[in-house]
Amino acid sequence: MTLRVGLTGGIASGKSTVSAILAELGAVVVDADLLAREVVERGTPGLAAVVEELGDDVLTPEGDLDRAAVGALVFADPDARRRLEAIVHPLVHARAAELEAAAPEDAVVVHDIPLLAEGGRADSFDAVLVVDVPTEVQVERMVRDRGWTREQAEARIAAQAGRADRIAIATHVLDNTGSREELRAAVERVLAELVARA
Numbered sequence: 001m002t003l004r005v006g007l008t009g010g011i012a013s014g015k016s017t018v019s020a021i022l023a024e025l026g027a028v029v030v031d032a033d034l035l036a037r038e039v040v041e042r043g044t045p046g047l048a049a050v051v052e053e054l055g056d057d058v059l060t061p062e063g064d065l066d067r068a069a070v071g072a073l074v075f076a077d078p079d080a081r082r083r084l085e086a087i088v089h090p091l092v093h094a095r096a097a098e099l100e101a102a103a104p105e106d107a108v109v110v111h112d113i114p115l116l117a118e119g120g121r122a123d124s125f126d127a128v129l130v131v132d133v134p135t136e137v138q139v140e141r142m143v144r145d146r147g148w149t150r151e152q153a154e155a156r157i158a159a160q161a162g163r164a165d166r167i168a169i170a171t172h173v174l175d176n177t178g179s180r181e182e183l184r185a186a187v188e189r190v191l192a193e194l195v196a197r198a
């Protein structure tokens, strides 16, 4: 039987770092951010639907989704964000289900879903891992590693569930305020426990 694990955390909390460790340990990782890019690639029905909803201004001259423009729009306008999500999320969900179905029997399938606490699907997983750091650490990492301004970082955080709401859906909380080595040790412990339980 497949062990289905949900992985979430606020932006820049360390989800990708955790999913890379889990992949190294043999898990199949399904990355919702990656799928959210695929379903709006040039020429897709997803992209056509987004342009219909948000207008031609969200395209680059080459005809790709202008992610910076869309980000500036939707993280300043909750209504536009909801309209974008109403298009993208069902497409991501369908694709994630396909990838899970294609995973080997007895695989540990980890769904990396930034908005798991917002989307209300947490109950469908055998375990939910939440990567947790204080908001200030999220902001610092975005400014330090991604060159974002504080304002850009805070706008994105404001569009997400709060820390307490995420922790409320967790079966396991992974504290990522320490070193990467400490994080890896915590991930290994949790995975060993889940596999033993399954």
Ligand SMILES: CC(C)(COP(=O)(O)OP(=O)(O)OC[C@H]1O[C@@H](n2cnc3c(N)ncnc32)[C@H](O)[C@@H]1O)[C@@H](O)C(=O)NCCC(=O)NCCS
Binding pocket: 010, 011, 012, 032, 033, 036, 066, 067, 068, 070, 071, 074, 081, 084, 085, 088, 089, 092, 113, 114, 115, 156, 159, 160
């Ligand atoms: C607005 C878009 C074009 C901005 O693209 P950009 O390249 O700047 O960001 P990217 O997609 O790499 O996302 C980075 C992080 O932003 C956060 N984020 C993205 N979308 C959202 C959202 N709708 N609400 C809150 N946070 C979000 C997540 O923490 C995510 O990990 C893009 O994020 C998008 O299409 N968002 C809507 C789809 C969505 O909800 N994706 C999240 C997981 S399915």
Ligand SMILES: Nc1ncnc2c1ncn2[C@@H]1O[C@H](COP(=O)(O)OP(=O)(O)OP(=O)(O)O)[C@@H](O)[C@H]1O
Binding pocket: 009, 010, 011, 012, 013, 014, 015, 016, 017, 018, 033, 114, 141, 145, 176, 177, 178, 179, 180, 183
């Ligand atoms: N324990 C740590 N100590 C210092 N830096 C870290 C640690 N864990 C992750 N980072 C760094 O913090 C940043 C965010 O980590 P990561 O990309 O894994 O987060 P994420 O939650 O996947 O982000 P996003 O929501 O944007 O997808 C990265 O630059 C990463 O290298």
